[in-house]
Amino acid sequence: MRAGSRLADEVAVPPGRRAWTVGVMCTAVGLVIAMVTIVNAALPALASGTGATQAEQTWIVDVYTLVLAALVLPAGAVGDRRGRRGVLVAGLLVFAAGCAAPVFLATPFWLVAARAVTGLGAAMIMPATLSIINASFPPERRGRAIGIWAAVAGVGGLGGLVLAGVLLRHFSWHSVFLGPAALSVVLVAASLTVPTSRDGHPRRFDLPGAVLGAAAIGAVVFGILRVADLGWGHGLVLGSIAGGLVLAALFVVHELRTEAPLLDVRLFGDAAFATGSVSVTVQFTAAFGMFYALAQYLQLVRGYSALDSGLALWPVAVSLFPLSLASAPLVRRFGLRVVTCAGLAVVVAGMVLIGALDADSGYPELAVAVCVLGAGIGVTAPAATSAILDNVPPSQYGVASAVNDATREIGAALGIALVGSVLSAAYTDSVGTATAALPPAAREAAEGSLAGALAVASTAGPAGGSVAVAARDAFTRGMGISMLALAVFVTAGILAAAVLGRRRRVQPRG
Known part of the structure; x- marks a missing residue:
């Protein structure tokens, strides 16, 4: 880190203002995460009101995640160079515009376009929220604040289901866009009161790196998102993922050669940074895969409404929130590798319990299963996020936050694709005998x-x-088979974390 940059990147904030800052930043990131499931819940009403085809519905849902994942890294880098609060405010304004547009332009084409704009706003918001929190707290006090942020990010999708259920019970589908737009405007005013920070000696913006990084992540996420419709073996899926990996390799080569990289890829050689990145990806693969399966299980198997389904899953927060606050002390006591592997093992146990549910299972069995899953994520999420942020200089907080966010989005897309494809194949194989006598x-x-x-x-x-x-x-x-597939994936993550945790620390550039 260059002399003098710490004063520009870490700011002295009174304790009362720190609490306010955490509250505003957590509300903003919760809104970004919730916007994924809000639209999912409203899709049947939206399709009925607009006449959107199945393909158009898919794009209305997926384009938000695609744009967010692709642009979050460049957006984090801009925040480091130009000021994180400014990027946050601009992102909230773009987010509000994207949310409000469907109220006035309610055709499938414009809904897709509006969701893309909303994804751009989300990409600007997410890394700014975490980097502002990180720069506002001294190192010894960050653990609790990051734990709260990680907990809110972890249950934000669940909050979206509940919010959508409440709005749709009383209003039309337009309300699921208008409500978040109004909240975004309120957050703009609130965000103007939080501290800002940036790199005291900003380097030039790495435009080629930004383009390569966005294209690589976008191609991989696009391929994963198409799995549910096309299957893993389809040419478009394989071509997109393969193309994204090639672009990722070119991105790494470019970043190693340029004097002012967008992301110092040598950071992934650091044990803690690499372990944190793997852990976040695995956690969100498990969480979003679980939410995808259980939302259908509760509504179609158990007969719950959309609102009741969201409320039924809230026991996950009972364990997730308190253990998120305990994560930092546990890491100090036992070390990142032990906490990560133990927490992910608890996630595996949660997957197994969820997979054991059947059509006759009682609600207590479901509540215990999601509580166990929440405990595993509560322990590991803040530890992983802190591991990513603590291993970069303050001048790169925005980019590090963006790495954390990009791995979350990739994990979420992968979880839905993995569970969706396994569940669909297993369901079709199992139901065939009962449907044999039906007309074609x-x-x-x-x-x-x-x-x-x-x-x-x-x-x-x-x-x-x-x-x-x-x-x-x-x-x-x-669902049971898909949860076992998730459990195997998370187990592979445990092995990866155990191996990566033995690597030595590297010194990042800048």
């Missing part, structure tokens, strides 16, 4: 999804009851 069109619909099977069963007369029961049983078997 009805059989195709019933074998395509549980929702399709229940729709067919409602019009199939006396035979419909047996089809519905078989379809629900097939879904829960498929």
